[in-house]
Amino acid sequence: MASAPRQESPEVLARIYRLFRDYFDKAEKKRRWSLKEDVPWNACNPNLDRRIADVVETFCVVELYLPDYLSKLIPQVRTNRGRAWMLANWGYEECKHSMAFGDWLERSGHRSDEQLADMEAMTFSHEWQLPYDNALGMVIYTMFQERATWLTYQNLRAIVGNDDPALSRVLQLISIDECAHYDFFKRLVQIYLEDDRDATLEQMRVVANTFKMPALHMLADSALRMNEIKTMRILDEDLFISKVYEPILADIDVSKKELRRRQSSREIVVAACELGQPKI
């Protein structure tokens, strides 16, 4: 693992805090939504393809690891107010995602109370660990993960179509949140690139080579679930390269050549192929 980058200067900390305030103000004005009021819950479809319900359950579990995400990420950034406050706000938004997926699974009849309780107990019996041991690596990881998650929900929503207006609305609302998260973390990475391009690119090479979606590998039947996601073309190696990796590089104005100084394209494909693969 690469060495930890240096501490941010007061100027960089001030820029990050301003970035957070802009994000927060916009979210308060334009993006708050109600789990109770904004989803047509009476339009759930109990006959929807069960594979879609399986995928919703998989991502409900990924979102349920929120206590681990927050409890491990906040200590990395406790002296960086913009990032710490962002995590508090991000946690509020993310907690709605697992609740919305759980509510849909129950109201649609695809899962019973007992099944959801078992799913929750199984999730909390494993502890998610930080994939990178420094705050710069984690912000780059989060940028990749938020874009991959946004893409996942967009693709799942396209498959649902008009077959379940409640799930379609849930996926739309959550996708908008994930897109805003990606935009924030991308801007944060841009600040770090301007501040220390070499250290940021070094971390980016590490993350691009080893990226895995969070927590997917921790599920007992992760191989099966990952296979379902790939077969339905919700997220696979090609989509990761063309819709996550390449657009991110374009957005942050990093050329492949610059990033590949120590990374071959083969390594990138290997990393994408390992999306969600079990660690053990």
Ligand SMILES: [Fe+2]
């Ligand atoms: Fe989420």
Ligand SMILES: [Fe+2]
């Ligand atoms: Fe998110």
